[in-house]
Ligand SMILES: Nc1ncnc2c1ncn2[C@@H]1O[C@H](COP(=O)(O)OP(=O)(O)OP(=O)(O)O)[C@@H](O)[C@H]1O
């Protein structure tokens with residue numbers, strides 16, 4: 088067997104907000120091409136994990152590695168430059184800017200470049216976005232905002248796409264559509280790390296998953312393994 092270097096790793100990561108200990112000795116390894124889910128209840132530290140990957144939160148101990156390189160002290164922009172992009176919780180579009188301007192911002196690290204193939208890719212995945220280019224992002228429906236947020240992230244041509252609760256606030260039919268698109272993005276070669284409370288949906292398309300409970304990884308298995316795990320079924324998959 089050949090040993091591979093993960094595209095993204097946490098090694099014994101601890102984080103604090105002030106005196107409050109959030110992530111506790113978190114170890115994560117994600118390999119190129121994988122689709123991995125991070126599951127857990129409210130306030131378990133899921134968003135903090137994504138923010139720590141991008142450097143919005145700095146570990147108090149432990150390391151964040153990209154392609155085997157310790158980036159724990161790197162500023163966010165340099166990590167984005169390495170191909171890591173996030174679709175944040177609640178989309179966070181620039182509401183008074185147009186859809187087109189929001190997409191353009193996604194490609195801010197490539198100023199002056201021809202972006203037509205990037206736009207084409209976004210329009211192919213989200214035909215609705217093309218129809219709404221001149222509309223102010225703040226006036227889009229929730230589902231449309233999620234499409235633009237994903238489109239904006241794709242404009243950065245990410246190697247690793249981080250998604251924070253893409254199904255939040257969406258009707259079930261849109262959730263299913265969204266996950267189908269995430270699967271297509273992953274199959275086209277982008278590594279995906281997706282935070283979800285909707286464990287059933289996330290595990291239906293993921294290769295593997297981690298489960299966080301009050302900042303600790305309590306389970307770490309293949310998607311099939313997690314779906315069959317009694318502890319998991321009781322706590323996160325809606326069985327009592
Ligand atoms: N900037 C901050 N300052 C202080 N505490 C914070 C800060 N951000 C998050 N926290 C706390 O850290 C804990 C973990 O928050 P986090 O946002 O990572 O949880 P989460 O798993 O994403 O939850 P949710 O599912 O509700 O989005 C929570 O108790 C939260 O209140």
Ligand SMILES: [Mg+2]
Pocket residue numbers: 133134135176251
């Ligand atoms: Mg969160």
